[in-house]
Amino acid sequence: MIRQFDTIAYDNRLRTIRPEQKVIFAFLLLMMAMIGSWKTQVMITIWLAAWIIGYARVSWKVYAKTLGVVALFLMASFPALLVSIDSSFHVSIDRSQISTVMSLLSRSVAAWSCLFFLLVTTPFPEMLYVFKRMKVPSIIIDLLFFTYRFVFVFEKAAEELYVAMKARNGGGHWRHGGMLVFQLFQKIWHSYEALRLALWARGVSNEIVYVHMETYNEKNKRYLWEAAIGISLLLWLG
Structure with missing residues (x-):
């Protein structure tokens, strides 16, 4: 699967956008996901799904499969937060931690969306x-x-x-x-x-010296404007 992600990074439709813009865009959204509310995190996840599947033309099956792996990993860590065992080995669920678990879930998925966007759109x-x-x-x-x-x-x-x-x-x-x-x-x-x-x-x-191949399109300003407007709306709604 790692080789598939690398191939997608070179062949996606957002390949012609400057890598600086994609890195800054992803890290701005990542910071907003870390400090924002759960509503902001859900909007970031949905918005980046539209970028990855709609704009970059990444297969929805690849996106769903990767998201499923992330969800399984997160669910495997939830019992440690929800389940408690007392001295008499009585197992119970701590309901006070449910809100914490849901907040952790939304933040983790939003952060994964930011990094996955960068992984499949930028070599x-x-x-x-x-x-x-x-x-x-x-x-x-x-x-x-x-x-x-x-x-x-x-x-x-x-x-x-x-x-x-x-x-x-x-x-x-x-x-x-x-x-x-x-x-x-x-x-x-x-x-x-x-x-x-x-x-x-x-x-x-x-x-090590890294050689940069300029393959971006200077005339493509649409995504830059959309990213700026979207981040502004997230800040206003958040």
């Missing part, structure tokens, strides 16, 4: 270029770059090992799972060593 190298222009420390940018790369390495290695185990009639015993995890981390470590040696051989010692 990651362009985001790093914007962060560099914003004077973000180089160590943070390099850490983001290596994390981004090794997510793909991790996914590919896991897929290859899983297919290899199935091809060799690998069973479902927990020892087979432990062997798979061990081999996975071995492959990740070898990939890291190969990358380190490749960078060292090319003389990369201090920081």
Whole structure:
């Protein structure tokens, strides 16, 4: 799925908008989602869904599948907030925490919408270029770059090992799972060593240089105006 998101980031209809504008737009909405009311958070979620599915032309199935994964992750954390166990092991639901859980749900989904919008509309190298222009420390940018790369390495290695185990009639015993995890981390470590040696051989010692390809359209002002009007309305209604 990670590779699918990366492909969408290069092929979506908002690709021609300046990455600076998309980064600023997403982070402004993220700050509003963090400090705003639940009404503001719901409006942000709905509005960004319209941007992602309607303007960027991202498949609604991809959006729904990703939102479902996020919802499952959030629901898995709710019992720790709602369920209480006393000294006699009596299980009860703390109704006073329901409002807190609902607030956490709306804020988390709104924050995810902001970051997902950025993920599927802006290629990651362009985001790093914007962060560099914003004077973000180089160590943070390099850490983001290596994390981004090794997510793909991790996914590919896991897929290859899983297919290899199935091809060799690998069973479902927990020892087979432990062997798979061990081999996975071995492959990740070898990939890291190969990358380190490749960078060292090319003389990369201090920081990585990010080349920005200008593919945006200067004449496209519609989305900029719509973003400005929408943020103004959210501030007024919130």
